[in-house]
Amino acid sequence: MPANHLSRWTLPNGLRVLVEHRPGAPRAAVCVHYGVGYRSERPSREGFAHLFEHLMFRGSENLPDGRFFDHIHRLGGNANGTTHQDYTDYHQIVPAEALEQALFSEADRMRAPRFTEETLARQLDGIEMEIHDAVTGRPYGGFPWPLLPGVLFRRFANAHDGYGRLNRLRRTTLADCAEFFDTHYAPGNAIVTVIAGHPAQDVLALVERHFGDIAPRPVPPLPDLREPELDEDRWVTYTEPGVSATAIALGYRLPDPAADLPGYLAHAVLAEMIGHQGADLPEVYALSASCGVFGPLDARSPDALVITALVAPEAEPRRTVRTLTERWSAWAGGIAPDQVRAQAVRRLVTEHHREHADMFARCRALGRMELLFGRAELLDEIPGLFEVVSRERVAAAARGLHTGAKGVLALVPGPLRTRPEPGCESDDPPSAEAPRSVAGPARGSAAVRPVPPLGVRIAPGHTPRRDVTLAGGMRVAAVRDQRTPLVELRLRLPVNAACRRHPEQVETLVRHLAARTGAVTRSALGGALEITTDGQWVDLAGYALAAGVPGWLSLLAKVLAPAEDAGLSPPAPPRHRDPSRVMDDALRRHLTHCLAPADPVDCHTLHSAITPGGGWFVAVGDIDPGQFVADLERVLPAGSEHVADRLAVPQETGQILAIHHDSMRDVHLTLSKPEPAGDTGEAARYLATAVVGAHYDSRLGVRGQRVTPECHMHAGRDVLLDARRVYVRAKAPKRHALDAITAIHAELHRLVDAPVTAAEVEPMREYCAGQFLSAFDSPKAKADLLRDTLSAGRAPVWPERFPDLLRQATVDQVAAAAVELFAPDDLTLVALGEPDTVTEVTSGWAAFPSGPRSPSLTPTIEEVS
Known part of the structure; x- marks a missing residue:
C-alpha cells in the first residue's frame, strides 16, 4: 500500500488545511470540521449546535435560498452535515471538475451565512420530525443515546441531551443565530480537508482564493469536560410500552485516547470480543458492544464503552448485569484465548481499512483526527496499533469492566413510556481559559462573488488489470487497487434452468451455505463471504486481507463443491420478503408455465447445479492480477468447466x-x-x-x-x-x-x-x-x-x-x-x-x-x- 500524500497548511486567518492527493480520482471530497459540538452548548441552549447545522444549509450571501446544492445535485454529488459531541462536520463529494465550486460554497457559508425567520421556523419543524423518527416515535426511543450519557455523567456538557427541548429552541432568535456563528464558526476554529486528483498546491491555491479573505475572529475555549470518576454503579430504569423484551445498556468510562491510546484501543478490542462472542445466556436475546457514543475515536475524553443487550422480560435486570460482568472475569485474569483476541484484532483491522478506503469516509475521518487529536496521520496508524495490542492490556480492560463502576440504563416493558425531561440545568462554572484569538476585524466582506466555472474533468480509470475467460467459460477481471491492503471479491453465478424450477429450495440452500461460511470467514480471514440470491443470480461477495485471499478462495471452492451436509436443516426462512422479489419470482413462474413441472430434488442435487461455469469473477485490491487468475484456476472445484444450462424463455408480453x-x-x-x-x-x-x-x-x-x-x-x-x-x-x-x-x-x-x-x-x-x-x-x-x-x-x-x-x-x-x-x-x-x-x-x-x-x-x- 503506497504512502498517502498528505499536506497541511495554516492560512493567516487561522484556517487549517489538509490535502490528500489521490492521482486519477474522478471525484473530489471536501469536508469542513468546526470545533463545536453539542458539548459546547450552554445550559438552556441544549440542541443549538444541531439546529445550527441545519441552518447552515439554507443559504449564504452568494448562494441564497437553497442554491448551496446547485453544483451538488446537478452533478450527481452528495452533501450532508452531522453534529457530534465535540465537532460539527459539513461534507460533500462532487466530480473533480466541481472542486472549486465545492470550496466556494463552503467558504461562502463560513464567511456570510443567511438566517431568516422562515428558514429558522422550517428547520425547527424538521428537527421536531427528526426527533420523532429517531427517539419519541420509535420503540426503545432514546436507547442508548441520548439517554445513557445522562446516567454515566454528571457534568452538564457530558450529560445533557444534544437534541434539547423543542419549546425552548422555538424561542431562538436570529440574533441568537448570529451570536452562535460569531462565537464558534471562526476560520481559526475550522479545518478544511480535501481529497482529490488535483496536485496539492493547486488545491491550496483554490482554498486561499476562496477562504483566505475571511476575517479572523477569536476562537472560543474548549468546554471543561472534566468528569469525576464513578465510585459506584449508577442505575436508571424507565418503562416502555408495546415491547416484549427489556433493553439494557451499560456505559463504562474509556481511557483518554489523547493520553493513553494503547489503553483505549485495548478497550476497542475487548468490545469486539464481547460483541462477537455473545452472551451465551438463554435470557439474553442479543448483545453488542462498541467504543464511543458515535463510534471509536469520535470524541475527546470522556467517552464511553457501551454494551447493549436485549433481555427476556422475566429476567431481573440487575441479576442479568451481574451475570454478564462475571463472564468477563476470566478475561480479566488474562486467560482469554489468544485466538479470540487475534481474531478480534483482525476484524477491527479489516473493517477499518474497508471503511476508510472510501473517499468520502476517509476525508471525514482525516479531518476529525486532525481536529480532535492534532494528527490526521493517526487514521493510517490505527491498524498497526491494533495489531500490537497485548493480552495484558486486554486483560486490564476486562478487569475494569468486571470490577469498575458503570452507568446502567434499563428500559423495561410497562404500560406507559417514562423518560427524563429533555435537557438539564447545571451549576457548572464557566471555563477560566481565555479565548484563543487571531488578530483582525470581527467580520469579513460580504461582497457579491460569482460562482466559479467548472474546472477540468478527470476521466475514471483502472490500475493494472487482467481480463480473461477461463476454460469453463467463467470470465475473470482482476484489478490492482492499492488504496487498502484488502481485496474485494465478487462471484456471480447464473441461476440455471434446474434451479429456477425450485426457487424456494435454492433460497433455502443459499441461506444454509451463508450460515455455514459467514462466521468461519470473519474469524479465520478477518473478512467476509456473503451468499445471496435474487432469483436471477447467486452472488458470492466478500473481502479479505491480501494475505488471506488464498484462504478465501479455498473456502469458496468448498462452498461450490456439494458437500455431504448440504441436506442439513437450513436456517429458518426470513419473515419478510421484499415485494419486488415476490413479484419477480411470481413472474418467472408465470413466464415458464409451459415447461413441464419439475420433480422435487434434494439439496445435494440442487447444489451440484450451481456451477462457476459461465459465471463472472471480479477481484479488486492489493493483488497481482496475473497471479490472482492463476490462483483462482488452481482452487476451482472439479466440474467447473460445466457451463450452466440457460433457460429458453417464452417472450409473451402484455400479460x-x-x-x-x-x-x-x-x-x-x-x-x-x-x-x-x-x-x-x-x-x-x-x-x-x-x-x-x-x-x-x-x-x-x-x-x-x-x-x-x-x-x-x-x-x-x-x-x-x-x-x-x-x-x-x-x-x-x-x-x-x-x-x-x-x-x-x-x-x-x-x-x-x-x-x-x-x-x-x-x-x-x-x-x-x-x-x-x-x-x-x-x-x-x-x-x-x-x-x-x-x-x-x-x-x-x-x-x-x-x-x-x-x-x-x-x-x-x-x-x-x-x-x-x-x-x-x-x-x-x-x-x-x-x-x-x-x-x-x-x-x-x-x-x-x-x-x-x-x-x-x-x-x-x-x-x-
Whole structure:
C-alpha cells in the first residue's frame, strides 16, 4: 500500500488545511470540521449546535435560498452535515471538475451565512420530525443515546441531551443565530480537508482564493469536560410500552485516547470480543458492544464503552448485569484465548481499512483526527496499533469492566413510556481559559462573488488489470487497487434452468451455505463471504486481507463443491420478503408455465447445479492480477468447466398477473417487458430510463407525487430469465391504486405525444455522468460495478468510457429510446396487494386502449402469505 500524500497548511486567518492527493480520482471530497459540538452548548441552549447545522444549509450571501446544492445535485454529488459531541462536520463529494465550486460554497457559508425567520421556523419543524423518527416515535426511543450519557455523567456538557427541548429552541432568535456563528464558526476554529486528483498546491491555491479573505475572529475555549470518576454503579430504569423484551445498556468510562491510546484501543478490542462472542445466556436475546457514543475515536475524553443487550422480560435486570460482568472475569485474569483476541484484532483491522478506503469516509475521518487529536496521520496508524495490542492490556480492560463502576440504563416493558425531561440545568462554572484569538476585524466582506466555472474533468480509470475467460467459460477481471491492503471479491453465478424450477429450495440452500461460511470467514480471514440470491443470480461477495485471499478462495471452492451436509436443516426462512422479489419470482413462474413441472430434488442435487461455469469473477485490491487468475484456476472445484444450462424463455408480453396478499396496506406494481433489440445505443437508453423514472425529477417521479406524496414510481432496467428487461415499479396506498396505474399509463403514452426534450435530457446527462463516477470512490464500489458490467456482457473497460458516451448521446436518440423501451402497449403487469385492490388495478389496466397484446387479458392469480 503506497504512502498517502498528505499536506497541511495554516492560512493567516487561522484556517487549517489538509490535502490528500489521490492521482486519477474522478471525484473530489471536501469536508469542513468546526470545533463545536453539542458539548459546547450552554445550559438552556441544549440542541443549538444541531439546529445550527441545519441552518447552515439554507443559504449564504452568494448562494441564497437553497442554491448551496446547485453544483451538488446537478452533478450527481452528495452533501450532508452531522453534529457530534465535540465537532460539527459539513461534507460533500462532487466530480473533480466541481472542486472549486465545492470550496466556494463552503467558504461562502463560513464567511456570510443567511438566517431568516422562515428558514429558522422550517428547520425547527424538521428537527421536531427528526426527533420523532429517531427517539419519541420509535420503540426503545432514546436507547442508548441520548439517554445513557445522562446516567454515566454528571457534568452538564457530558450529560445533557444534544437534541434539547423543542419549546425552548422555538424561542431562538436570529440574533441568537448570529451570536452562535460569531462565537464558534471562526476560520481559526475550522479545518478544511480535501481529497482529490488535483496536485496539492493547486488545491491550496483554490482554498486561499476562496477562504483566505475571511476575517479572523477569536476562537472560543474548549468546554471543561472534566468528569469525576464513578465510585459506584449508577442505575436508571424507565418503562416502555408495546415491547416484549427489556433493553439494557451499560456505559463504562474509556481511557483518554489523547493520553493513553494503547489503553483505549485495548478497550476497542475487548468490545469486539464481547460483541462477537455473545452472551451465551438463554435470557439474553442479543448483545453488542462498541467504543464511543458515535463510534471509536469520535470524541475527546470522556467517552464511553457501551454494551447493549436485549433481555427476556422475566429476567431481573440487575441479576442479568451481574451475570454478564462475571463472564468477563476470566478475561480479566488474562486467560482469554489468544485466538479470540487475534481474531478480534483482525476484524477491527479489516473493517477499518474497508471503511476508510472510501473517499468520502476517509476525508471525514482525516479531518476529525486532525481536529480532535492534532494528527490526521493517526487514521493510517490505527491498524498497526491494533495489531500490537497485548493480552495484558486486554486483560486490564476486562478487569475494569468486571470490577469498575458503570452507568446502567434499563428500559423495561410497562404500560406507559417514562423518560427524563429533555435537557438539564447545571451549576457548572464557566471555563477560566481565555479565548484563543487571531488578530483582525470581527467580520469579513460580504461582497457579491460569482460562482466559479467548472474546472477540468478527470476521466475514471483502472490500475493494472487482467481480463480473461477461463476454460469453463467463467470470465475473470482482476484489478490492482492499492488504496487498502484488502481485496474485494465478487462471484456471480447464473441461476440455471434446474434451479429456477425450485426457487424456494435454492433460497433455502443459499441461506444454509451463508450460515455455514459467514462466521468461519470473519474469524479465520478477518473478512467476509456473503451468499445471496435474487432469483436471477447467486452472488458470492466478500473481502479479505491480501494475505488471506488464498484462504478465501479455498473456502469458496468448498462452498461450490456439494458437500455431504448440504441436506442439513437450513436456517429458518426470513419473515419478510421484499415485494419486488415476490413479484419477480411470481413472474418467472408465470413466464415458464409451459415447461413441464419439475420433480422435487434434494439439496445435494440442487447444489451440484450451481456451477462457476459461465459465471463472472471480479477481484479488486492489493493483488497481482496475473497471479490472482492463476490462483483462482488452481482452487476451482472439479466440474467447473460445466457451463450452466440457460433457460429458453417464452417472450409473451402484455400479460396480467395478480398476486393476492390479504394483509398488505399498499399495492405494489411492476410493469415490464423484454428490452427490445433496437439500435438506439446503451447511453441513450440509460438516459431515457433516467428521464422516464430513475431520478427524483423524472416524469414518473413527478407524476407519482401528483397522485399523492405517498405514491412512489420509478423505472429501471435489469435481467430476468437471461433476458434484459425494462420495468416500471410503483407503490401506492390502496385508496390511490387505480389513480397510480392510470397515471403510469398516461405518462408512458405521453412519451409519443410529448417526446423527451433537450430541457429534460441535458440536466439528466450531467447528473448521470457525475453520479456514475461514484463507483470509483472505493474498491468496494468498483468491484460491484465491474461485477454488474461483466454479467451484462460488457468488457471491464466499459465503465471508464461510459461517462463520455453519456455526453455524446443526442436528444433525438434519447427520445427514441424512451418510446422504444417504455411504450405501454406490450408491458406485462404484476400487481401485489389486497385482493379487491388488485382486482381494481388489473381491471383498470386491461380496460386501457392498447396496441398489440396477448389474446387473453384475464389475470393469472396467485395467493401468497
